[in-house]
Amino acid sequence: MTSHASYLLSQQGPFAQAFNNYQERQSQLAMTEAVEQALASDKQLLVEAGTGTGKTFAYLIPAIELDGKSIISTGTKNLQDQLFYKDLPTVFKVIGKTRKVALLKGRQNYLCLHRMDFNLQTARFTTKDTLEQIVKIRQWSETTKDGDLSQVNFLKDDASALPFVTSTADNCLGNDCPSFSDCFVAKARRHAMDSDIIVINHHLLMADLVLKEDGFGELLPKADAYIIDEAHQLPDVASVFFGQNLSSRQLMELSRDCLLAYHAEAKDCSDIKLYADTIEKQTADLRLLMGDEVPRQFWRNYLEKNDIAEHFEQLEQSLSLLTEVLQGQAIRSRELENLAERAEALSSRAACFLSCDEQKDVQWIEIYRKSFTLNTTPLNIADNFNKAIAPYHKASWVMTSATLAVNQQFKHFQQKLGLYNAETAVFPSPFEYREQALFYAPRDMLNPASPEYTRQFIASCLPLLVASKGRAFLLFTSHRALNEAATILEQHREFNLFVQGQASKSYLLDKFRVTENSVLLGTFSFWEGVDVSGDALSFVAIDKLPFSSPGDPVNQARINAIKQQGQDAFFSFQLPDAIIALKQGVGRLIRDINDKGVMMIGDPRLIARGYGKNFLQDLPPMLPTRNQELVEEFLANL
Template identity: 45%
Template sequence: MSKVTSQFQADGVLARTLTGFRARPSQTTMAEAVERALAQKSQLVVEAETGTGKTFAYLVPVLLSGGKAIVSTGTKALQEQLFHRDLPALRDALAPRKMVALLKGRANYLCLHRMNQAVAHSGELSKEQQSQLVEVRKWAQRTDDGDVGALNILQEDAAILPQVTSTVDNCLGRDCPDYDACYLVKARKKAMDADLVVVNHHLFFADMALKDVGFGELVPQADAVIFDEAHQLPDIASQYFGEAVSSRQLQELAHELKVLYLTELKDLRQLDKAADKLLGSLKDWRLVFPNDPMRGNWRDFSKQPAVQLAANVVAEHLEFLREVCKSALGRHQDLDNAYERCVQFLHKWQQLQDVSRTGFSFWFETTVRQVTLHQTPLSVADKFGGYLQRSDMAWVFTSATLAVGEDFSHFTEQLGIEQAESLCLPSPFNFNEQALLCLPRYLPQPHERDMPSALLEVVCEVLEHNETGGTFVLFTSHRMLQMIAKLLVNRTDRPLLVQGSTSKRDLLEQFIAAGNGILLGTSSFWEGVDVRGDALRCVIIDKLPFASPDDPLLQARVEDCRLRGIDPFAQVQLPQAVIALKQGAGRLIRDADDRGVLIVCDQRLVTKPYGGIFLTSLPAMRRTRSLDVALEFLDSLERTQEPTE
């Protein structure tokens, strides 16, 4: 028996030191596979369904190994949960001498230089930003790590945060007067010295992209990399191997130079003039796009004469700003930095106007005030796969949803993973007893006009029979969510929580506290949400989560498949939707004692040939076409909650 295997036995260290630990065969199997991968510096892909205990299954072998490891998670929230909740107890039990570190992206750390600049130029800030800056300065006196996530008094999107944190564009690096006190530098140094570093996927790929073009390293060299929530990797990797320029970046550059003119370079009138010209052209640039926020195909949209003209004017004014900065090089560090940014932005801007290149998706997204242009590679398999082959490291990819059936090829081919051992571990939960899957009869097709009212009636019937339990309603579009939210508000007096009304964390806290709440959510609530017990007894999904056909990256991948003679539906659209549905269904049963009903309101699961692929990928719940049977199951759960005499 290996050292790792022994930890998971009923009389092992984990059972003796961790409250509530129960040995699970699938968890031990995964831990042994991770142990082999670490020893052989090989590749491992593991689908570990809910309840397997995958976090401990990779952390135990990592802590017992002699090398240095990076653990990368899907989001900052999961990163903090892993570092603050799961890791401390395990480390204390198994490897108390191991040094661990949490490393986030630079935007998560207070920048002392930019905070001091904001204080010096506070007259340029709005009243709201000025009051927020006061809070930031108070907090700055007592923080040890500068992590702005601990600034609880401010909202996550507080207007002051961009003014007191840095970006790759405006960071002065070693030239910064506050370099020695920099919180980001300290966090990176701690990560360099640690045996185990917890990062998130965005930070990992930002670092990998920088290494690819020959810059420094954010994430230290390691002997092993473990990706949790690995199903997110293909899309995140595509973002970081692409290019993007936003009007917000250009506006921030112009505003910074205006402040520099007003405070440090008052004789350089041309700088103020050039910045104003760029700001004016960026306002005109936004006006050539539709008013409502959207995503679109830039290759098609850019053909319009008005769009081409507006893009050329932005380029012309950016060139003018670059030349003004160039004429004053050496007079101020911030100006020298701005000149470099002008050069980089202009190069990217011109690159993004050339949409004739193949192998990329060219797309844009807009908000009320901003426009961002993107160039995204259709495949990262060559780059990422080549990186794996060249590295002398172990690579572990795990998630509750990686396979379609038991086939991992959709995931591995996207990332160029060619030599991995693969493992599909079922959940230890008894889904046949704990859960019921309902596909209600007689519902309209998803696209039909009567569908919203039919969905509303399903929700209302569920609420009548799930009085003491909570209900999730998961949507594939914001439009349907808002429509049902408006209709539902007059049909129930239960706590109704709607995505977008406050932060995701607040919504979940309110939902759990309510006990019998109703939460309406879209994509961000389909995964990474863990609600146990009666607080979540029913999950309703409005329709199969196929990506929007208008999504420009999907359009480009579909077109690429057609050019290669491959069926885009089978190769791209279907596998993505299957994995997304598995994620949504995974919200229901989170514990061995959970009970509940999953209702999927999409007739295509029964009427289309591909419906079987979805169904075989879901946990082995009992199934019914009768909504009445599902409601009776909820009634039985209600009865178990009634107090006995």
């Protein structure tokens, strides 16, 4: 044993004394040593830590012991809360050492005093219900210390008051804000600046790396170590931040804020009202012209339609005219100056969506029931990411996840983020998979493209669901298959079904855990970040290999770009992504050293196609079988 961190986690260390039946894990000791060394030498280190390694403590201890500031970024707010409220206090208590820690969320989680007051003064544009919510928030604001809106019990996630009481990077007045000295966002940032360990999420990390928001000083340059957990999610989050977007919501909000400012501060400038009204109408008309709600589509397909192109050009002109008018009024107040900046930014983004460099970017649109979002996504973010982290080259970067490597290699992940010189390490799971899990591939399955496939998949699951008495996750690659499966299973009243979309994810999981004969049906949001250990989950079935949709414009454009470079897009891009996704899904089954269960994958391509072995070699070493009776018996005995 060579390091202090590994001593702490060893059988001789304080964790062994603090917890009954504590068993040191070689993978965890090796990982904590590797992280400790990386933090001591300003390296980039990529770590795949198999399920059950205990990777959180393996990186927290070196971060706590580091003589410097660490930023720890994770995938979701829930995981942030778990790190901040549970894991860090546990480690502090056991090792008898504390550091100053801060939990920093995105600005939309904090009350914006300025916008709340401004919108209350000009209440005519809110509904009665929204106004009542804002008034209640005003009362709460007098008691809160940190302005964290998650503590406001009566406020739902989609509450109509939220846009009126929170800020965006666009509408925040920063240092010029009249409420700046009391600003909760600024206070949270100052507290973070003053802390040794800051827990953030990937969106905040990328917002800071890419946008460098004004008015709040810099957060990141002072950190000595950046530890990125759930790092497999980082490339997708980064792609959003290196792109551009223009949404009907941004346009409507600009229009509404212009009208508020017109009534409050510039009643003599009727052009503000004229162009704000025009933009609101043009945005609504565009949405109507776009037709039905559709998932991601190439924007160029819409721009080729004359009426949409014409309306979009008119909208872009109105934004440009509004910008000119607002710039003429900007001297009157900081609010009008900010509106001029926002209008100019949206105007130049709109101009970008009238043309596109398809060699570098892909432009796509997502159309919802009442709104739309236009997006530009770079085909390759490696250079952008490298440039973004270049100022932090003196810090160490540790990126970790249970699913980062493909066939023990990190090439795929490294290429995505341009981390070509990073050191890499794989620490295997300590679980005895051959003892704990059966891997079942049913025979005679139809081609997954067949319209009968989902029906057959559920028919194959049913005897196993009976044997396991529910306690099962059925994971799907599409909402269509999920809905079809739910309809079929509704006829089997012996099972209590929990179907994604019926309630929040956390509610469904809580109910699933405590209900007998429960079967949970979910799509990709249940493939990761879901932890049900013990008897509550004994059977996980996946319908198809999770290849990303070839119809998706970003995928299609990236595949075409790879092909144009003379490379094989399937083996270099689609297959590794699908392997990582499958590893995540399979990882739901065995969460603890005492867990046992059956993993079933229905897709016959896993066995029949040559690339099937690429998936199989990356899955945990479960005991394989194609014998249904044996699987039923195994489940019945659990």
